[in-house]
Amino acid sequence: MRLSVLDLVPVRTDQTTSDALAASTSLARVADELGFTRYWVAEHHNMAAVAATSPPVLIAHLAAHTERIRVGSGGVMLPNHAPLAVAEQFALLEAAHPGRIDLGIGRAPGSDPVTSIALRGAAGRDDTDVQRFPEYLDDVVALMGSDGVRVPIPRQQYVLKATPAAATEPRLWLLGSSMYSAHLAAAKGLPYVFAHHFSGEHTAEALAVYRREFAPSEAAAEPITFLTINAVVAPTREEAVEAALPQMQLMARLRSGMPLGPLDLIEDALALDTSRLQPLIDDGLTRAVIGDPADAAEQIRKLAARFEVDEVMVNPIGSAHRGEDPRSARSREQTLELTAAALL
Helix, strand or coil: CEEEEEECCECECCCCHHHHHHHHHHHHHHHHHHCCCEEEECCCCCCCCECCCCHHHHHHHHHHCCCCCEEEEEEEEHHHCCHHHHHHHHHHHHHHCCCCEEEEEECCCCCCHHHHHHHHCCCCCCCHHHHCHHHHHHHHHHHHCCCCEEEEECCEEEEECCCCCCCCCCEEEEEECCHHHHHHHHHHCCCEEECCCCCHHHHHHHHHHHHHHCCCCCCCCCCCEEEEEEEEECCCHHHHHHHHHHHHHHHHHHHCCCCCCCECCHHHHHHCCCHHHHHHHHHHHHHCEEECHHHHHHHHHHHHHHHCCCEEEEEECCCCCCCCCCCCCHHHHHHHHHHHHHHC
16 A cells, blocks of 8 residues: 655644644654555645645645655645646746656635635636636646647747646646546546545545546546544554544534634644534544554545545644644654554
């Protein structure tokens, strides 16, 4: 089995953004040393608990601090950006780190409506950008290619390319959390990942549609996919549950429309009265992989078999105890170490 990592660059109550980035840099190095296949960073905006706002910037930083592991986006939310800008950013990343860059693209805004408007700028981009997502996806692919795109203008064909002399291209993945993405990935013959880590209700259905409808392409001769999971692995299940609790409370507040802040420390989460949110917290704990190494490894094997994948991407969600170094994420590193020891 191949193992990979998803990172939202979480920000705890004891951390600055700089601290959170230092912790994620250390986590990426651990993943690289342990033999994980890829390390993806998300795109979210205006959220106190998430520092992953700019995947290209993070990818450049993490790729420069690792040696072997593929680094990519999970994902770039394409309606927020001009296709040419995305193509240029990732073509340059591929030129700097040949054969190590993945471009995962999603359709969701990754933010609230006000932030989405601010991201799209004065040009007035609106919901039609979501409707034109398949067109924008094709534009990104073509612009990163060695031939570029021919733009018809009066009396000539203008050639537009992301970089002047592309030798290799990033590996493109389509990401999604709905059936729309499964149909689109299949139609375009792209590698596809369904966001099981936060939308696990339709994973089997989406992957079945993708595999059934897949049309071979230059990007992929056959369906390519893997599974994403939230996980905390610790020496005992009790320790794992405690470390997972702050993230589960945060997600329960999000799903309930409550105000959000940075990720709580474990002691603070244990002291909270969250009885109103307990059903949502319990649901999150049930859907995540949480336990000691043997139990967690068995859970991952069963999930991989159930969804017929040979790669699992782990989102290590554990928080920290009060007094730990704010520039580290020991629980998250431990999750990778114990998972790798059991499965790699």
